[in-house]
Amino acid sequence: MTHLPLQIAGIGHYLPQQQISSSDLATRLELTDDWIAAKTGVHTRHYANLAQGETTVGMGVAAAHMALNHAGIRADQLDVIVAAATGAEQLIPCTAVLLQHALGAPEGQSICFDVNATCMSFLVGLHLVAAQVAAGVYQTALIVASEIASTSLNPHEPESAALFGDAAAAVVLRRTPTGSASAICHTRFATYSSGSAYIVGLGGGTRHHPNDPATTPEMNMFHMEGPRAYLQVFRTLPPFLDTFFAEAGWQREDLAAVVPHQASQHGLDLLTQRLGFRVEQVVSNLATRGNTVAASIPLALSEAVHAGRIRRGDRLALIGAGAGLTLGAMALVY
Amino acid sequence: MTHLPLQIAGIGHYLPQQQISSSDLATRLELTDDWIAAKTGVHTRHYANLAQGETTVGMGVAAAHMALNHAGIRADQLDVIVAAATGAEQLIPCTAVLLQHALGAPEGQSICFDVNATCMSFLVGLHLVAAQVAAGVYQTALIVASEIASTSLNPHEPESAALFGDAAAAVVLRRTPTGSASAICHTRFATYSSGSAYIVGLGGGTRHHPNDPATTPEMNMFHMEGPRAYLQVFRTLPPFLDTFFAEAGWQREDLAAVVPHQASQHGLDLLTQRLGFRVEQVVSNLATRGNTVAASIPLALSEAVHAGRIRRGDRLALIGAGAGLTLGAMALVY
Numbered sequence: 210m211t212h213l214p215l216q217i218a219g220i221g222h223y224l225p226q227q228q229i230s231s232s233d234l235a236t237r238l239e240l241t242d243d244w245i246a247a248k249t250g251v252h253t254r255h256y257a258n259l260a261q262g263e264t265t266v267g268m269g270v271a272a273a274h275m276a277l278n279h280a281g282i283r284a285d286q287l288d289v290i291v292a293a294a295t296g297a298e299q300l301i302p303c304t305a306v307l308l309q310h311a312l313g314a315p316e317g318q319s320i321c322f323d324v325n326a327t328c329m330s331f332l333v334g335l336h337l338v339a340a341q342v343a344a345g346v347y348q349t350a351l352i353v354a355s356e357i358a359s360t361s362l363n364p365h366e367p368e369s370a371a372l373f374g375d376a377a378a379a380v381v382l383r384r385t386p387t388g389s390a391s392a393i394c395h396t397r398f399a400t401y402s403s404g405s406a407y408i409v410g411l412g413g414g415t416r417h418h419p420n421d422p423a424t425t426p427e428m429n430m431f432h433m434e435g436p437r438a439y440l441q442v443f444r445t446l447p448p449f450l451d452t453f454f455a456e457a458g459w460q461r462e463d464l465a466a467v468v469p470h471q472a473s474q475h476g477l478d479l480l481t482q483r484l485g486f487r488v489e490q491v492v493s494n495l496a497t498r499g500n501t502v503a504a505s506i507p508l509a510l511s512e513a514v515h516a517g518r519i520r521r522g523d524r525l526a527l528i529g530a531g532a533g534l535t536l537g538a539m540a541l542v543y
Numbered sequence: 544m545t546h547l548p549l550q551i552a553g554i555g556h557y558l559p560q561q562q563i564s565s566s567d568l569a570t571r572l573e574l575t576d577d578w579i580a581a582k583t584g585v586h587t588r589h590y591a592n593l594a595q596g597e598t599t600v601g602m603g604v605a606a607a608h609m610a611l612n613h614a615g616i617r618a619d620q621l622d623v624i625v626a627a628a629t630g631a632e633q634l635i636p637c638t639a640v641l642l643q644h645a646l647g648a649p650e651g652q653s654i655c656f657d658v659n660a661t662c663m664s665f666l667v668g669l670h671l672v673a674a675q676v677a678a679g680v681y682q683t684a685l686i687v688a689s690e691i692a693s694t695s696l697n698p699h700e701p702e703s704a705a706l707f708g709d710a711a712a713a714v715v716l717r718r719t720p721t722g723s724a725s726a727i728c729h730t731r732f733a734t735y736s737s738g739s740a741y742i743v744g745l746g747g748g749t750r751h752h753p754n755d756p757a758t759t760p761e762m763n764m765f766h767m768e769g770p771r772a773y774l775q776v777f778r779t780l781p782p783f784l785d786t787f788f789a790e791a792g793w794q795r796e797d798l799a800a801v802v803p804h805q806a807s808q809h810g811l812d813l814l815t816q817r818l819g820f821r822v823e824q825v826v827s828n829l830a831t832r833g834n835t836v837a838a839s840i841p842l843a844l845s846e847a848v849h850a851g852r853i854r855r856g857d858r859l860a861l862i863g864a865g866a867g868l869t870l871g872a873m874a875l876v877y
Contacts, residue, residue, distance in 0.1 A: 265750065295635060296748060302867045307739055321867065326656035333654070340671075341674050345545075401650040402655070405636050409635050410634030414599065414631040415593075415630045416632050416633050424753070
């Protein structure tokens, strides 16, 4: 247990204008609505329109503005800006630098860097920055998870093509003000790299350079061996969570809400069928958002906070599993 | 000043077999040796041969083995593995996961993630992990900076095409053992995003997807407006370093060595001509390695340590400027 007196002072999100229903997608992918619903649990998802400014940075800035407004913090108060996501805007410079610029945050006053742990990027970014803010190195951190998965989906892999959506979410992290119980109480991560070939994007890096004639379009698309990935989570997540709760000194029934990564309906069902949570504890927006990669957890948290479902003082667990396989869990008092 | 009782317990590096002299390159780029020497200060650099295993991960593993051997640490003792670089092996999963797998580090025992702050990635990764190890969250961290720039160079931009080389370097970070003076004494970063268009790789992300027909080969290559980037460093680095040394409570003359990012000969000359360091303090391998992006600082440090130039107890400053523009400086007792 590593109690840090920190507070998510503000949280926000952005969803692209364009909504793609499963019936739209069924036509494109030559499937039926029912097949998509049964395989993914997703009924509609949002796809970014880059030409209308819904870029990784554009969506991230919109989410950041909402988080800053919610916190009552101005961009010129930020001393750390983190882009925590699988996908970057471009190779160089890192996305966080472009966020500083687009937010109009004064240059020279903040450090900007990107963190990537695939779907767990937001949790890892929050974990890394939390230690720095707790130590007093920085005062006010912005962590932005903005993901555009839609342009990397493979229509010949309908299960993953129907699962993902685009979104951005952001939080402002500060020390807990006097009189508030907010805290990050415990965090645990573990990577199981025997699963590193189950969920892949082979391109987009040095191994299969975009300009290499041997790089195929399929390499630049997402590939998921869903059943194998699910089986690995099924085996590793229960003991991981038992250890996490024992270390945190928390009981599952203490939680006002569990905010999981919206991996898939099968993944969410694990929480109630095998991991000991009650249905009413589990926050889910999978049906209308899809799996939004690293934006998934902070998006679900932001929607629950702004809907009044999660309130100051609530005990929460943020839980997820992402490509790697990397498991992550954070216990916090909102 | 944020004194952390941490030690670089081991350090290592890997250089690709293939050396490219400036006369080789002069022929390819239709230039002269003299032009290359005058513009870059680089006489020879190493280029990775991916087909022979010199991939981002392959080179990173070689550097990591050297660092682990130097530290007397086994891969099964690692509880954090960080890939700190501009370039990833592939889009998904992150490079650190692939390093866990390739190192044979037992899965489930370490957390793996990537950090990207372009040329400052290694310093930022070390900074982030240091806070966690100092707080006792993790015990033994491996930070790997492995960079393959050669495949993204644009032959029509000879100044940058002649400047860069490929390399990997790695460190093992642990708490300082009793009786040693080793410490990370102070760290400072600042991002100046008005320079975000001076050093770019526009492709490789969501903005210009590799499969988008509008993405050109040039977008997937490195582009640098050298004089503008240099001018921004020239203006921002002196006051940044003055603040850094004042915060650290150190004098420039106290340093046994300054290990700078090997940005270019003009960049290195700033250190002695404008920033107050003596020529004999400055570690440089630019002439034979080129600018190896995020691997540059740990590579220069590793070569200096293994050559006996830097010894336990020496006061060092690691200093650099990278695309962003992001400035970074770390004061440590090796």
